[in-house]
Amino acid sequence: MKLRSDRVTVGPMNTGVRALWRATGTAPEEFGRPIIGIANSFTEMVPGHVHLQALGRLVAKEIRAAGGVPKEFNTIAVDDGIAMGHEGMMYSLPSREIIADAVEYMANAHAVDALICLSNCDKITPAMLMAANRLNIPTIFVSGGPMESGKFDYRGKTRRIDAIDTIYVAGAPDATQAEIDAVEESACPTCGSCALMGTANSMNCLTEALGLALPGNGTIVATHTDREDLFRKAAHRIVGMAHAYYRDGDDSVLPRAICSREGLENAVRMTMAIGGSTNTILHLLAVAQESGVDFTIDDFDRISRETPCLCKVSPSAHEVFIEDMHRAGGVMAVVSELLKAGLYNRDNPTALGKPVAEYAAEWDITDPANDEARRLFSAGPGGIRSIRAFSQSSRFRELDTDRATGVIRDADHAFTAEGGLAVLRGNLAPDSCVVKSAGVPENLWQFRGTAIVSESMEEALEKIRNGTVQAGHVVVIRHEGPRGGPGMREMLTPTGMLKAVGLGDKAALITDGRFSGATSGLSVGHVSPEAASGGVIGLVEDGDPIEFDIPNRRVHLDVSDEELDRRRAEMNARGDKAWRPVNRVRQVSTSLRIFGLMAASADKGGARDTEKLDRLERAAIKA
Numbered sequence: 001m002k003l004r005s006d007r008v009t010v011g012p013m014n015t016g017v018r019a020l021w022r023a024t025g026t027a028p029e030e031f032g033r034p035i036i037g038i039a040n041s042f043t044e045m046v047p048g049h050v051h052l053q054a055l056g057r058l059v060a061k062e063i064r065a066a067g068g069v070p071k072e073f074n075t076i077a078v079d080d081g082i083a084m085g086h087e088g089m090m091y092s093l094p095s096r097e098i099i100a101d102a103v104e105y106m107a108n109a110h111a112v113d114a115l116i117c118l119s120n121c122d123k124i125t126p127a128m129l130m131a132a133n134r135l136n137i138p139t140i141f142v143s144g145g146p147m148e149s150g151k152f153d154y155r156g157k158t159r160r161i162d163a164i165d166t167i168y169v170a171g172a173p174d175a176t177q178a179e180i181d182a183v184e185e186s187a188c189p190t191c192g193s194c195a196l197m198g199t200a201n202s203m204n205c206l207t208e209a210l211g212l213a214l215p216g217n218g219t220i221v222a223t224h225t226d227r228e229d230l231f232r233k234a235a236h237r238i239v240g241m242a243h244a245y246y247r248d249g250d251d252s253v254l255p256r257a258i259c260s261r262e263g264l265e266n267a268v269r270m271t272m273a274i275g276g277s278t279n280t281i282l283h284l285l286a287v288a289q290e291s292g293v294d295f296t297i298d299d300f301d302r303i304s305r306e307t308p309c310l311c312k313v314s315p316s317a318h319e320v321f322i323e324d325m326h327r328a329g330g331v332m333a334v335v336s337e338l339l340k341a342g343l344y345n346r347d348n349p350t351a352l353g354k355p356v357a358e359y360a361a362e363w364d365i366t367d368p369a370n371d372e373a374r375r376l377f378s379a380g381p382g383g384i385r386s387i388r389a390f391s392q393s394s395r396f397r398e399l400d401t402d403r404a405t406g407v408i409r410d411a412d413h414a415f416t417a418e419g420g421l422a423v424l425r426g427n428l429a430p431d432s433c434v435v436k437s438a439g440v441p442e443n444l445w446q447f448r449g450t451a452i453v454s455e456s457m458e459e460a461l462e463k464i465r466n467g468t469v470q471a472g473h474v475v476v477i478r479h480e481g482p483r484g485g486p487g488m489r490e491m492l493t494p495t496g497m498l499k500a501v502g503l504g505d506k507a508a509l510i511t512d513g514r515f516s517g518a519t520s521g522l523s524v525g526h527v528s529p530e531a532a533s534g535g536v537i538g539l540v541e542d543g544d545p546i547e548f549d550i551p552n553r554r555v556h557l558d559v560s561d562e563e564l565d566r567r568r569a570e571m572n573a574r575g576d577k578a579w580r581p582v583n584r585v586r587q588v589s590t591s592l593r594i595f596g597l598m599a600a601s602a603d604k605g606g607a608r609d610t611e612k613l614d615r616l617e618r619a620a621i622k623a
């Protein structure tokens with residue numbers, strides 16, 4: 001099959017185009033070789049990306065050595081942690097669409113043949129996964145890698161911490177300035193994506209589980225020299241994938257073959273098994289939309305009920321971080337345990353050219369014969385402050401192969417028989433809402449509380465701060481959905497503040513917004529339909545009883561249908577003020593308004609509502 005790039009390199013009509021390529025450094029003899037786009041998300045604004053600038057050059061050199069023609073371009077990258085807690089967070093989810101478009105635009109405008117995606121943080125990996133499936137050209141991922149955990153002395157104990165601990169330490173009512181300074185200094189010691197099972201590490205683990213990244217991609221810390229091999233191998237592999245597809249006609253290397261229904265099921269099993277971020281639900285639904293797979297929120301619920309939680313990392317476990325999951329064998333170890341339990345699609349193709357079941361066994365550290373695996377998973381943190389990639393080569397003295405009480409369990413010793421994420425439904429969320437059950441204290445798995453309603457995150461924060469919210473309350477935050485925010489902000493700040501004021505296991509929070517992967521407690525998000533789309537959450541009033549029942553996957557607003565009908569009629573009577581926040585003044589840019597207008601609901605991944613787009617196009621024709 002011809003290379004895609006033939007259209008911009010071959011024939012007399014492309015004389016000028018070849019001249020332009022040559023002015024980018026392409027040598028004449030390189031024409032006819034596969035052009036590999038390097039989607040680099042380097043930025044100095046995000047610790048997970050600050051070290052990527054040079055890695056684009058490293059990958060380019062290896063691609064050239066492997067017989068490809070590297071062409072690097074950049075995308076943006078938003079740091080959710082820096083955007084958190086203010087209106088900047090409105091840009092986080094929309095940036096996923098912007099990044100996916102940027103990759104599409106660069107890859108299609110220049111007709112590249114294949115892609116290597118250098119991603120890392122929350123929205124960048126899912127965005128590039130969306131783009132890869134949208135483009136459906138050979139693609140491989142290699143992420144910047146997780147940050148090392150921090151360490152500091154706190155009230156007489158040495159604590160291992162991550163970025164999120166700053167909220168609890170600094171937010172404690174009796175925090176001292178010395179403690180605040182110490183946790184600031186210690187919480188983020190290196191480059192990389194925050195050391196917990198936040199959205200970034202969840203998505204990088206899922207990309208490895210999908211087989212779109214090499215073994216170790218999700219868990220080798222960013223600072224370790226072993227990670228450099230991942231970049232080199234991925235660079236060589238993508239050239240091989242381009243040849244496999246264009247020269248040998250092997251379409252099993254294409255993203256849509258890998259992100260098939262079976263592949264996506266494997267990714268969902270992984271997120272359930274590791275207690276991944278609730279955002280993985282949003283992102284995998286958006287990836288499924290791009291991959292053309294009929295995959296719905298009900299698939300998540302089905303898989304959640306039958307997949308055990310085999311690995312708990314912060315925030316679902318105390319002082320356990322990604323580096324500890326690595327020492328226990330990382331994603332490959334979880335894949336091996338799921339395969340042994342018959343809970344993994346064995347034959348799904350991967351970027352490695354063989355099904356994950358074939359190579360997971362080679363990377364299983366519990367097999368003493370697997371020397372390479374045992375070496376790879378011995379890569380540990382250096383414990384030295386650094387924002388440079390591959391700056392240390394520390395190794396754990398021993399691996400964690402204890403599948404009964406270790407960080408990664410076998411199915412017989414699972415943390416919970418069901419997955420770490422649960423999909424709930426009820427009159428308050430007829431189209432679903434989600435909760436990270438792995439992070440909910442047992443005493444809150446069934447909970448009845450009374451609503452304290454806020455129409456913005458800021459309003460809720462004030463009510464938590466000034467004591468309006470008490471034990472037994474359900475903080476309801478609405479008009480923060482994909483459309484209503486717009487942008488579906490993460491509500492880490494209010495969930496963190498509930499913990500900081502001692503209500504983490506005494507109160508609940510439900511929202512049409514979403515949560516950070518760092519959120520724990522009875523925090524229920526993605527309520528669909530959202531308030532801005534006429535959802536019942538838009539009708540809740542202070543004092544209304546709300547019931548949560550995680551084992552039975554149920555959320556219920558204990559208000560009669562008659563009363564809800566009355567409230568709905570009253571709301572609709574507001575005319576163009578209906579289903580809008582009552583007293584909220586918020587500056588929303590044109591770009592964000594366009595996102596809100598086109599965003600599907602959370603139960604569809606908050607991606608572009610293409611059915612609405614079709615309707616708008618038809619209406620435009622008539623106008």
Ligand SMILES: CC(C)(O)[C@@H](O)C(=O)O
Pocket residue numbers: 080081084122194197198199200277279490515516517518
């Ligand atoms: C700040 C975090 C930890 O990245 C959060 O935004 C997440 O989604 O996990």
Ligand SMILES: [Mg+2]
Pocket residue numbers: 080122199490515516517
């Ligand atoms: Mg996030």
